[in-house]
Amino acid sequence: MACTVVVGGQWGDEGKGKITDILAEQADLVVRYQGGSNAGHTVVVGGEEFKLHLIPSGILHPDCTCLMAGGTVIDPLVLRDEIEGLKARGVSCDNLRVSYTAHVVMPYHKRIEELAEQARGRGGIGTTLRGIGPAYTDKAARMPRPVRFRDLTDAHRLRELITGQLEHKNIIIEHQYGQPPLTVDEVFQQVWPAAQEVSSYATDGHRLVQDSLRARKRIVFEGAQGTFLDLDCGTYPFVTSSHPVAGGACLGTGIGPTAIDEVIMVTKAYTTRVGAGVLPTEDEGDAGQLLRDHGHEYGTTTGRPRRCGWLDGVVARTAAMLNGATSIAVTKLDVLDSLATIPVCVGYEIDGVMLDIVPSWPEDLEKVKPVYEELAGWQQPLGDMRKWDQLPSQAQAYVERIAELAGVPVSIVSVGQGREQTMLLG
Numbered sequence: 476m477a478c479t480v481v482v483g484g485q486w487g488d489e490g491k492g493k494i495t496d497i498l499a500e501q502a503d504l505v506v507r508y509q510g511g512s513n514a515g516h517t518v519v520v521g522g523e524e525f526k527l528h529l530i531p532s533g534i535l536h537p538d539c540t541c542l543m544a545g546g547t548v549i550d551p552l553v554l555r556d557e558i559e560g561l562k563a564r565g566v567s568c569d570n571l572r573v574s575y576t577a578h579v580v581m582p583y584h585k586r587i588e589e590l591a592e593q594a595r596g597r598g599g600i601g602t603t604l605r606g607i608g609p610a611y612t613d614k615a616a617r618m619p620r621p622v623r624f625r626d627l628t629d630a631h632r633l634r635e636l637i638t639g640q641l642e643h644k645n646i647i648i649e650h651q652y653g654q655p656p657l658t659v660d661e662v663f664q665q666v667w668p669a670a671q672e673v674s675s676y677a678t679d680g681h682r683l684v685q686d687s688l689r690a691r692k693r694i695v696f697e698g699a700q701g702t703f704l705d706l707d708c709g710t711y712p713f714v715t716s717s718h719p720v721a722g723g724a725c726l727g728t729g730i731g732p733t734a735i736d737e738v739i740m741v742t743k744a745y746t747t748r749v750g751a752g753v754l755p756t757e758d759e760g761d762a763g764q765l766l767r768d769h770g771h772e773y774g775t776t777t778g779r780p781r782r783c784g785w786l787d788g789v790v791a792r793t794a795a796m797l798n799g800a801t802s803i804a805v806t807k808l809d810v811l812d813s814l815a816t817i818p819v820c821v822g823y824e825i826d827g828v829m830l831d832i833v834p835s836w837p838e839d840l841e842k843v844k845p846v847y848e849e850l851a852g853w854q855q856p857l858g859d860m861r862k863w864d865q866l867p868s869q870a871q872a873y874v875e876r877i878a879e880l881a882g883v884p885v886s887i888v889s890v891g892q893g894r895e896q897t898m899l900l901g
């Protein structure tokens with residue numbers, strides 16, 4: 476495991492936090508490579524639950540350095556609260572670093588996102604309203620120069636950048652949405668106290684990663700969201716504004732693709748999605764509700780009920796290719812414990828033609844009819860099982876079918892939230 480990427484193979488919430496935490500035990504550095512506080516990674520240690528939004532899921536290992544890389548966007552208020560929350564629970568954040576180049580989510584990003592979603596009404600993207608999209612938009616726009624993490628170390632510079640931004644943002648707030656403008660003072664006053672606390676974590680992220688590579692340290696790159704929420708590879712426009720796919724681990728972190736040794740694709744044993752957009756295997760009836768209840772499928776960040784459905788083998792196969800996955804971590808297998816039979820989507824039918832990969836045009840994906848195969852359930856609790864050989868044959872067959880459909884072997888099986896409820900396969 477010299478350099479491993481952990482990536483979500485579906486629409487997010489696959490359990491990447493848990494898998495990253497497991498791998499972090501052997502790692503020197505965990506790098507969160509994209510997204511912002513719209514993510515919610517849950518890690519359970521000794522029955523204690525930690526919900527991480529920005530901070531990498533390696534933070535619970537005291538010897539592991541954790542970096543939020545240049546591809547992330549950081550809300551300093553959320554970061555400050557998260558650090559304080561962890562410290563209050565005895566977790567040290569001394570090994571936390573944030574790349575100078577990470578862009579900063581500012582109060583005007585949240586305000587504009589809120590106004591834009593209100594204006595879109597029912598046709599909205601269903602964003603988490605954390606200002607993530609507008610922050611990435613400003614990053615791509617480049618001018619007026621947005622605030623980046625290192626700018627938080629300098630009050631004068633921060634005020635100057637806010638002034639430049641508000642000249643543009645207030646035109647939108649006042650003239651497009653008819654709302655009162657924001658003042659430089661109010662924005663500065665909201666951000667500066669948090670900036671003073673978090674800016675000490677600023678570092679040259681590229682250098683940290685490159686020095687670690689040269690010293691042959693073990694690095695885990697942690698993705699947020701999932702493959703089909705990727706800005707380019709996902710079900711556009713109902714996607715996130717960054718690059719969760721494994722290739723995203725090379726953007727803004729300081730490495731190139733050839734440095735990556737392993738890509739572990741985290742795949743839930745069924746399918747969920749938050750917000751709008753196509754979900755071919757969704758079950759809006761009792762079965763979907765059962766998965767939601769047994770899997771506690773309510774968002775970590777927003778509390779929103781997640782849409783639920785059966786495992787989609789076409790999604791697994793396509794995601795394995797989009798990410799160059801070398802293996803799969805199957806999570807939440809235990810959620811299926813009570814089922815007598817389990818439908819698995821093995822192909823899509825569209826106009827009488829069978830498809831075995833996800834069409835890249837979302838409107839085509841909306842038209843597909845999933846073709847299911849019924850696998851036998853195991854109807855017994857898996858949560859106390861610790862080894863592959865202990866799993867009932869039906870559960871083994873289910874996992875093997877996922878590997879077959881994806882075309883990639885399974886390296887990890889997870890049967891509960893706890894660290895100990897994890898099987899690392901040969």
Ligand code: GDP
Nearest residue numbers: 488489490491492515516517807889890891892
């Ligand atoms: P992430 O964003 O991909 O890290 O996923 P989330 O943290 O949003 O959601 C995954 C949820 O499932 C968390 O509450 C995890 O603690 C939990 N979880 C992870 N693996 C398992 C598992 O194997 N079984 C069960 N029952 N829960 C799990």
